[in-house]
Amino acid sequence: MPELAEVEFIRKRWNPGIGHFVTGVRLHPRSRIFKTCDPAELVRLLPGARLDSSAAAAKQMLFRLTAADATPLWLGLHLGMTGELSTRPAGLPDTRAEHLILDQTTATQSLVFADFRMFGRVQFQSGPDTPAWWSCIAPAVTSSAFTLSAVNEFFQRRARTPLKAALLMQERFPGIGNWMADEILWRAALHPARRCGDLSPLEVKKIHRETIWVATEALAITGETFADPPASWLFQHRWKDGGICPRTKKPLERATIGGRTTCWSPARQKLA
DNA sequence: TCCTATGTTGTATG
């Protein structure tokens, strides 16, 4: 289920491990999860390392560790569609969907990364330099680098792309996923199939403003407590058959747009 | 049996 705010919350599930040392690593090296790293490196370098801190950016998480010989270690996790982090008492056997387990004897606990669909990813790098897979993430939509002109430029270049598909592009809307994209378009009162190049300057401004608003609120609610947003959000209505728009009180519609199931309020979001 | 799923990416086409 992870988009921006869920990732921020799930990242903190490993907080109990911060300051503690890794005593053992268990993983399933043949899993697709490890396609973009070398599982042998994890096994070689993580034991003896101390977990120092973590951070989230877009839909990715970074765990910073220091190896026994003081080498900085960078562990990156992407939750894909069904990834989860948890902690549990150390020494318990792993199950099939658990791909990476860091045992921490000091804290008598294990840090677990599970993902049954295996769309998630593990990245790993050692040394002082920030890994490219972390530094290349686009600046957050809640940062000052997410400017109106950047969105304008992006929409010009993607002139024929439906708005819904554009909002899912991580290079410009990092951390936005399917439900946040629908929420943004609903608040901006723009039909998800509108083409990026056809928007008026005011309409682009609405997208820009609502993107920042939805991300900020979602981080404050879901990112802090894992609670769902309130009933005044489209979020609460978009999956239900026969869902009603909380603003117009008229029926919501669902269709595949930009390759993803999309929900919108026809009374509020018009094509023309 | 068939369809869906809060994600990304490789590949084909224009």
Added chain:
DNA sequence: ACATACAACATAGG
């Protein structure tokens, strides 16, 4: 080279 569209990935649940 660049933009666009979509199948493919793997598994569970309705």
